[in-house]
Each structure stands twice: as C-alpha cells, then as structure tokens.
Amino acid sequence: MPSLTRDEARQRAHLISVDRMEVDLDLDRGGELFGSTTRIRFSCRAPGESTFLDVRAVSCERIELNGIHVDPGAIVDGRLPLTGLAADNVVEVVTTMDYSRDGQGLHRSTDPADGEDYVYGHLFLDAAPKVFACFDQPDLKAPYVVTVRAPESWVVLGNGRATRGDDNVWQLSETLPLATYFVTVCAGPYVSVRDEHDGIPLGIHARRSLQEVLERHAPQMLEVTKQSFDHYHRTFGVRYPFGDYDQVFVPEFNAGAMENPGCVTFRDTMLFRGAATREQVLQRSNTIAHEMAHVWFGDLVTMRWWDDLWLNESFAEFMAYTCTSAATEFTDAWVEFGISRKQWGYAAERAPSTHPVAGSPAPDAQSALENFDGISYAKGASVLRQLVAHMGEEAFNAGVTAYLRSHEHGNGELSEFLAAMEEAHGSSLDMWSQAWLETAGVDVIALDRDGAMTRTTPENYPADRTHALDVAGFTDGAEVFRIPVTLDEPEVSVDGLGGAIVVVPNASDLTWAQIDLDEATLAGLPHELPAIGDPVARSVVWGSVLTGVYRGNLDPRVALDILTATWHGEPHDALMARVALAFTERIVPQFIVPDGVAEARGRIAGAALMALQGAEPGSDRALVAARVLAGTTDDDDRLTGWVSGASLPVGLEGDSDFRWLVLQRMARLDLAPDDLIDRVSADDTTLSGRLAALTTRAARPGIRDKEWAWGEITTNRERSNYELNALATGFWSSGSVDDLRPYAARYVSDIPHLAEWVGADALDRVATLAFPSLIVEPETVEVVHEAIARPDITAGVRRAMGDELSKLEEALASRARWA
Structure with a gap:
C-alpha cells in the first residue's frame, strides 16, 4: 500500500x-x-x-x-x-x-x-x-x-x-x-495502582500476572511521575492539559514507550521481575520523564510533518535527562546518557544513513520511520545543550515557553521554533541552526600536550560549529585542572595543561563530538581511570575508547587491555554495564580475529569474576559483574550450579531472568539439551520465559538448531514481533564461521520477504538483529551491497542492512589495520 x-x-x-x-x-x-x-x-x-x-x-x-x-x-x-x-x-x-x-x-x-x-x-x-x-x-x-x-x-x-x-x-x-x-x-x-498529584489523577497498569511486580515498582514510578510533573510545570509554565495520566505496561511493544496523551504505553519488560540495577531503574525513570516531556513536545504542539521529528524526540530526550538529573534522585543521569545514548548517536553519524537533526527529508510517512535513530534523539539532545550554552538557560526556557503557548493544540515546524527562540535570544540563530541542526556529521576534537586543540569537520558535511566545552586533567584520581574552552576555529590554544597524567577534552560531556585522547593519556588509563572521581569524565574516556576502536584509530587489543585492567574497579554501574556490553556484543565478536575470541572473552570473564569477588554482596556492582560473568565464563561447574540454583550470588536467588542468562551461555557452549531447556521453561511459564526459551534454543551452535531457528524466523507467519526478535538474537550469538557463512546469503534473500506479513516497524528490528554480523568477510560486504541495490527491498530494511553493514565494514577495516 x-x-x-x-x-x-x-x-x-x-x-x-x-x-x-x-x-x-x-x-x-x-x-x-x-x-x-x-x-x-x-x-x-x-x-x-x-x-x-x-x-x-x-x-x-x-x-x-x-x-x-x-x-x-x-x-x-x-x-x-x-x-x-x-x-x-x-x-x-x-x-x-x-x-x-x-x-x-x-x-x-x-x-x-x-x-x-x-x-x-x-x-x-x-x-x-x-x-x-x-x-x-x-x-x-x-x-x-x-x-x-x-x-x-x-x-x-x-x-x-x-x-x-x-x-x-x-x-x-x-x-x-x-x-x-x-x-x-x-x-x-489489566490491574492498576492509582494515585493523584496536583489535581491530576494517576494510574499505572499492567497484565494481571504481573500484579505483584507492578505493586512492588509502582511507588518509585509514581514518585518519578510526580517529580517530573512538578519540574515541567515549573519549566514551561504550561500545565498538563489532558485530564487523567495513565501509564500502561503492555506486552510485545515495539518501542520503549509511546506518548499517547493521557494513556502512555510502555514495554512491560520495564517492570523488572527479578533483580534490577540502579541503571535499569534510571532508564525506566528517564523513559517516564521522556514520555511526559512529549506532553508539551508532540502532544500539545505536534510537528506539521515528519521532517520536524526532532521537535518531538530531541526535545523529549533533552528534557528527560534534564528533568531526571534536576528533579529526581538520579542526579548523575547524564553519565548514562554519555555512555549509552551518545554512543548510539555517534554510531548513527558514522553510518551512511546519517542525516541532519532538523529538516531531514521525509518524502513520505514510511521514510520518516528511518529517522527515529540516535541522531534524532541523542544528537538532538546534545545540540540543545549547546543551544542552552549559546543563548543562556533563561532565554532558552523563555523561547520554548513562547513557542508552546503560541502553537498549543496545533502544529509547528523548524522556522516557527527558531523565530520564538530568536525573539527570546535577541539575535539571529540562522548560522547556529545551519551548523548544528541542518548539517549532518560529527566533528572530531583532539588535544595534544602542547595545548593545540583541533576540530576536524567531516569532509562530506562541512560546517563551522562552535563548541562550548571544557578540558580536565587528572593525576592519581585528583583533578589537577579544569579549563573552559570555546572552540570556534579549526585550532585553538589551551594553556595550563601541565601536571596531569590523563587529559580529557569535553570532560563535562557538554558538546557533540568524538574525542581522540592523546597517547600519554591512553598509556595512563590502565592505572588512572578507576581513580578519577568524576563519573562524567570517565564516561567521556570510555566513550573515546569505544569510538576509537570503531573508527579504527585504536587497536582493539589495547582497548581490551584497558578494560581488563580497570573494569573491576569502575564504581558506576551504568559505565560497568554499558562498557561490558560494547565489548561482549561487538568488539570481541567482530573486531578480534576469530582465533583470539575465546581468549578475549575469557579475559572479560576474569575481570567480571574479580569485580564480583570484590563487590559488596547484593550491590549493583555485584549484579552487573554476575551478569557479565554469566554471559562470558566457560566454567561448566559454575554455570551448571547457577542454573540449578546452587551457590548463586546474593540477590539472584529465584531470579528467572538471571537463570535464563546462564542457560543461554550454556546453550552457546552446547551444554543445553532439550530436557534442560524444557525443565527451566516449566518453571517459568510467563511471556518472558517463553521468549527466553526461544533465544536459548536458537543460541545452540548445532547445524540442526540453526536451521530450525532460521526457518522459524523466515517462514513461520504465526510468530509475533517479540518471538522473531528472540530467535534472531539467539541465532547469531554462537556457531562457527564455517557453519554460519551460508546464512549471509540467506539473510539477503529471506529477510526482505517478511514484509509480506510483518509490519515495517517490527521488520526493521528483525532485519537488524538477523544481520550476519559474525561473518566479518569481504564476501558479506559484497552480498549485502548487492541486496541493498535491489528494488524489491523496503526502505526500512535497506536502512537496517546499510547501517549494520557499515558496522561490519568498520570491523573489517580494524582487522586490516591491527590484526
């Protein structure tokens, strides 16, 4: 149609x-x-x-x-x-x-x-x-x-x-x-927990089988809801206009949440049935604040057409992190933003599908779906932080309020927003908008020990972006200096860098730029990084290490050395979890050559064991470490004991999600026969359990298991969106390259045909998860390039293929340089 x-x-x-x-x-x-x-x-x-x-x-x-x-x-x-x-x-x-x-x-x-x-x-x-x-x-x-x-x-x-x-x-x-x-x-x-705040009736709802979980988590969610309402009312001066405020946790939801006025929907996996880290609760709290921000940006004032998606998502992203850091217990929310959301956005900038924050062409509604990415969310939020630095917080809030009041219950677009902001600022924002909103690309910022700070702009997307940032230096964990910098030229001089072992440009993570650390800083990280007391600065450092690997500037083995030397001492659970995920899900399986993968994974398991042994039992650090260890260890006895409920870390007793995590590692090691999966499934008859069982079966490396899983993904029309995702996730988590190689060609022939019965939103996710990411070979590049050129592939699948292919090409380039 x-x-x-x-x-x-x-x-x-x-x-x-x-x-x-x-x-x-x-x-x-x-x-x-x-x-x-x-x-x-x-x-x-x-x-x-x-x-x-x-x-x-x-x-x-x-x-x-x-x-x-x-x-x-x-x-x-x-x-x-x-x-x-x-x-x-x-x-x-x-x-x-x-x-x-x-x-x-x-x-x-x-x-x-x-x-x-x-x-x-x-x-x-x-x-x-x-x-x-x-x-x-x-x-x-x-x-x-x-x-x-x-x-x-x-x-x-x-x-x-x-x-x-x-x-x-x-x-x-x-x-x-x-x-x-x-x-x-x-x-x-549905079952409900109800409350009221400032005259607004509140409700939180979930499936009946989740009643105990809902009632356990509702007080915290209601508290964040009330705090967010108070923050937005203070900030905008425009009250919530849509009557009741219901938040419904629904099954098999494609997105994280959806800002339907008066009836916000969330994926119900956010109702954590087992142990949850502070980072997980922060993410849920931030999602609550994000969807509420849409009341003003999206619901009250709606974009006129999808070209101005950023007026919804960039603002909701920015406002949510501002709200959670200012109005809730999560005063460190920007740490998670830097290591999670910004890394998502930087990956989108490096992909061939990169686009401007604002005015990105959306000739039809379906093409707009492609732009719900890290640029519209994370980059847009970062750009708004720069706008606050450019015009001041008071003028920024005044301009936003004027825009909302002049367009309430109607529609708006970029030019109208800029007009309101310019009136509040008192001068033109044309040049600023051209550089930050209307031009794609991310600058690279580097600083040498002589004080030369450089700004390198992408050749394909030239722009003169002024960066408001700072530089911090650390020795033995102590902050030696912090210097504000306005980077308004390709190169500026920064004085006062002496006395620091580690020097971090953009230490407060205020701007949107990829950071190249100098060689002396990289050499000092294995000893210095855990001692740095500023978690935002550590987030910038970790982000630089990750993007350095992805861009081919840093040997992945050096990055692994930094990880194994410092990860067990990282005190922030968001940094622990996100950095470990980047290594286990991408750097090790893609950037490390195949014959080094087992050793690399073993080193991560060793770091996780060290962190677990050194953490307070039941703490967030212990929980993150246990999960990473469960996903990487080859210790049969430990895995077998944990899946049977023996010698579990404190806080994970009876945790079904952790048990499945352990069993999925056993499956990848070919240690999960049918009867064991059936036994665990019988103990967990929930929707989460059913999906976890599918992932576990698809994760087994046997040829017959892979053939079964691929058939379920590509031919079983009764599978739901979540079941397809679960199968695809398990499929590429194990198996030899030789056994999996044929599925690269089958991917490009089979996945596009799912469009006959799977909607675009769901199919794009399946196309991403089912991509042959483990086949890091030139032949994979060739076959996917040929598929992308086919006229019968939907725009969303083409975008998914192209973005995943760009990641595979990054790995190929890294191997060519460092292997």
Whole structure:
C-alpha cells in the first residue's frame, strides 16, 4: 500500500480540516477480528473538490458520505476517494479489522502465564487506518470520542477517562485535539495502582500476572511521575492539559514507550521481575520523564510533518535527562546518557544513513520511520545543550515557553521554533541552526600536550560549529585542572595543561563530538581511570575508547587491555554495564580475529569474576559483574550450579531472568539439551520465559538448531514481533564461521520477504538483529551491497542492512589495520 507523501499531506491539509472524530470499537468478537465504526465531521475550504480517506480493513460493510451510500469497492490500496465535498461533511465507515501480531495497529497478545488476552493500540507511524478510518497525517488534529465494547472481565483505558456503561460498552471522555498517531485503546484484565498529584489523577497498569511486580515498582514510578510533573510545570509554565495520566505496561511493544496523551504505553519488560540495577531503574525513570516531556513536545504542539521529528524526540530526550538529573534522585543521569545514548548517536553519524537533526527529508510517512535513530534523539539532545550554552538557560526556557503557548493544540515546524527562540535570544540563530541542526556529521576534537586543540569537520558535511566545552586533567584520581574552552576555529590554544597524567577534552560531556585522547593519556588509563572521581569524565574516556576502536584509530587489543585492567574497579554501574556490553556484543565478536575470541572473552570473564569477588554482596556492582560473568565464563561447574540454583550470588536467588542468562551461555557452549531447556521453561511459564526459551534454543551452535531457528524466523507467519526478535538474537550469538557463512546469503534473500506479513516497524528490528554480523568477510560486504541495490527491498530494511553493514565494514577495516 502506498505511504502518504508530504505533498499529498499538504494538499489535503490545505483543503480540509477535521472537526470531530467518533470511533466505536467492538473488541468482543473473538481473538482474530474486531469491529470498527468511524464517523468523521470535517470541513472543506473548496466545496465540490475531492480528497481521500485512509482505511485498511479486512472488510468494509458500509460507507456513507453526507447520507449518500459509497461503494466499499472504491477503496483501493487503503484509500477511499471522497468526491463532491460540501462545506461541512460527515463520513461514516463501518468495517471489520484484524488484530496484529507485529506490534502495530491494534495488537493482541495472549499471556501464557494465565491464558488471558490483552489488547493495546500502537497507531504510530501510519497504522491508524488499521484501527479506524481517518485522515492519517499529524497536522489534521481533532478531538476524539471513543466507545469500546469489550468482554465482561476486561477493563478499558484510553486517551480519555473510560467509564463502563451498559452491555460492557465503555465510553471514553472527549479528548482535546489529537493527531491520529496518538490515539490508543488498551483493553484486557489489566490491574492498576492509582494515585493523584496536583489535581491530576494517576494510574499505572499492567497484565494481571504481573500484579505483584507492578505493586512492588509502582511507588518509585509514581514518585518519578510526580517529580517530573512538578519540574515541567515549573519549566514551561504550561500545565498538563489532558485530564487523567495513565501509564500502561503492555506486552510485545515495539518501542520503549509511546506518548499517547493521557494513556502512555510502555514495554512491560520495564517492570523488572527479578533483580534490577540502579541503571535499569534510571532508564525506566528517564523513559517516564521522556514520555511526559512529549506532553508539551508532540502532544500539545505536534510537528506539521515528519521532517520536524526532532521537535518531538530531541526535545523529549533533552528534557528527560534534564528533568531526571534536576528533579529526581538520579542526579548523575547524564553519565548514562554519555555512555549509552551518545554512543548510539555517534554510531548513527558514522553510518551512511546519517542525516541532519532538523529538516531531514521525509518524502513520505514510511521514510520518516528511518529517522527515529540516535541522531534524532541523542544528537538532538546534545545540540540543545549547546543551544542552552549559546543563548543562556533563561532565554532558552523563555523561547520554548513562547513557542508552546503560541502553537498549543496545533502544529509547528523548524522556522516557527527558531523565530520564538530568536525573539527570546535577541539575535539571529540562522548560522547556529545551519551548523548544528541542518548539517549532518560529527566533528572530531583532539588535544595534544602542547595545548593545540583541533576540530576536524567531516569532509562530506562541512560546517563551522562552535563548541562550548571544557578540558580536565587528572593525576592519581585528583583533578589537577579544569579549563573552559570555546572552540570556534579549526585550532585553538589551551594553556595550563601541565601536571596531569590523563587529559580529557569535553570532560563535562557538554558538546557533540568524538574525542581522540592523546597517547600519554591512553598509556595512563590502565592505572588512572578507576581513580578519577568524576563519573562524567570517565564516561567521556570510555566513550573515546569505544569510538576509537570503531573508527579504527585504536587497536582493539589495547582497548581490551584497558578494560581488563580497570573494569573491576569502575564504581558506576551504568559505565560497568554499558562498557561490558560494547565489548561482549561487538568488539570481541567482530573486531578480534576469530582465533583470539575465546581468549578475549575469557579475559572479560576474569575481570567480571574479580569485580564480583570484590563487590559488596547484593550491590549493583555485584549484579552487573554476575551478569557479565554469566554471559562470558566457560566454567561448566559454575554455570551448571547457577542454573540449578546452587551457590548463586546474593540477590539472584529465584531470579528467572538471571537463570535464563546462564542457560543461554550454556546453550552457546552446547551444554543445553532439550530436557534442560524444557525443565527451566516449566518453571517459568510467563511471556518472558517463553521468549527466553526461544533465544536459548536458537543460541545452540548445532547445524540442526540453526536451521530450525532460521526457518522459524523466515517462514513461520504465526510468530509475533517479540518471538522473531528472540530467535534472531539467539541465532547469531554462537556457531562457527564455517557453519554460519551460508546464512549471509540467506539473510539477503529471506529477510526482505517478511514484509509480506510483518509490519515495517517490527521488520526493521528483525532485519537488524538477523544481520550476519559474525561473518566479518569481504564476501558479506559484497552480498549485502548487492541486496541493498535491489528494488524489491523496503526502505526500512535497506536502512537496517546499510547501517549494520557499515558496522561490519568498520570491523573489517580494524582487522586490516591491527590484526
């Protein structure tokens, strides 16, 4: 079906405005289909003209436009022509729709723990026509009145407060104007924890089988919710306008969360059923703050078209980390941002798909999906930090508030945002915007011991970016100096660098740039790094080490030496977890030559064991160390004991997720026979357990196991989005290069065909996870390049292939230089 183009959206928005949406859903028709009736009241500025309605139904029973019957057969490729429009119009469409299994539209999932079914709506990016007829574009906002018929045992949640009426029909209160992609309905035997803050009713909801977990975590989540509301109200001076504030943790959710006004949805794996580190709770808290920030950036003021995605995501990212660091217990939130989110963004900048933060072309809605990446999120947030440094916090907040108030319940775009900011700043931001927002690429900053700081701009994306940053020096852990720097030339001189063993440019991580550390600093890291007291500076150092490997500037063996010498002494759990993940998931399997992988992994296991033995039992450090050890050790006795529940580290007794982690390591070592997997599965009949079992089976290195897993991924149309992800994750975690090599060709032939039954949002993730990342060979590059050029591959799969290929090419280049 064709994706709506920018030009089509502009023409339609110029012609019509939507006055009111009435949607009636019948979810009491069994597990496959549901009924959907839509009545749309809309105005036409040029009576007599024509437009089209978006609807993708299994069947259409009746259509009426202004009381006149319209043949349902007129729907072609999801579009219903509407001709001879009046000044004021009513169109009514009665359809039968089908539930999805790929996380898009109205997704239905069965909880294996108790057999109960759950439904949630995820209408992003262009899935709304799979749920109700609509004019599906972000700038045709309208108030919604929704009714839902549901089974008697279900509860219903949505954008408006839900009230149960006769015959199990729920009425949702009329909403303020919403874009189509913000509309949601969640229905099923959800359980709830409710509260109230500052006049706002609060609710947190989850599957019934997660009630104990929900009630355990709800107090902390409600506290962050209240703190975030207070922070945003103080910052923006614009109160939350959407009535109740429900947060629903739903199964098999593609994204981390979705900012539906009044009914935010989250993936329910954020309700940690086992042990959770402070970093994990921080990530969930930050997600809560991120989605709430969208109330103002996205919900209240919506981008006019997907070109200005950054007005949603960059702001939500920036505001969330600002909020969590200023208003919650997580005052060190920017540490996690630096080692997690920024590394994601830097990888996106190095990929061939890099694009500007703002104004990145989105000729149609589907192409916009490709730009939900580390640039729109992490780089955009970093750029906004630079804007604060450029114009001052007071002027920044004043400009943001003016923009919100002048566009509330409407739509905005880059030029309108800049106009508001320029008025608050008192001068033009054209040059700043051109350099930071409208030009792709990331600068490289280096500093030598003579004080020469250089800024190298990508040749393909020339820009004159001024960086506001600082430089810090450390010796024996003590900070020797910290010098503010304005880098507004290709090279500037920095005085006062003497007396430090380790010198860190951008030590406060204020700017967006890849940092090259000098040779003396690199040589000093094995002794100095753990002693540096500033976790943000350590985050910058670790990030420089990782990107140095990826860019081919640092021998991965040297990076491994730094890791094994210092990791066990790293006191921050976010740095411990993220750095270990980078080494175990990418650097060791891709950048270390195959005959050195086992030794490298063993060294990481040794560092993890040392950290575990030296950590306080039950602490975050101990938990991170135990997980890394479980994923890397070859100690059969330890693994066998842990999976049977013997000699477990403190705090991990009865932790099913840890048990699966151990079993998956055993599977990769070919130590997990069917009966053992079956026994562990019998002890964990939850959705998480079912998915973990699939990953475990796919992780076994045997040829038959790989053939089974690949067949399940590529031919079993009954697999959900999460099941596909679980299988793909396990598949490439083990096996010899010789056995796996044929799957590089099968990847490019088989994965694109999943588009026949898997939605774009889910398929792009599968294409990423199923990429033949272990086959680091020129032949893989060749076969993927050929596939990318094929016309039958969707834009999202092409983007996934290209981005993963660029990572593989980085590994090839590194091996060529350092092997």
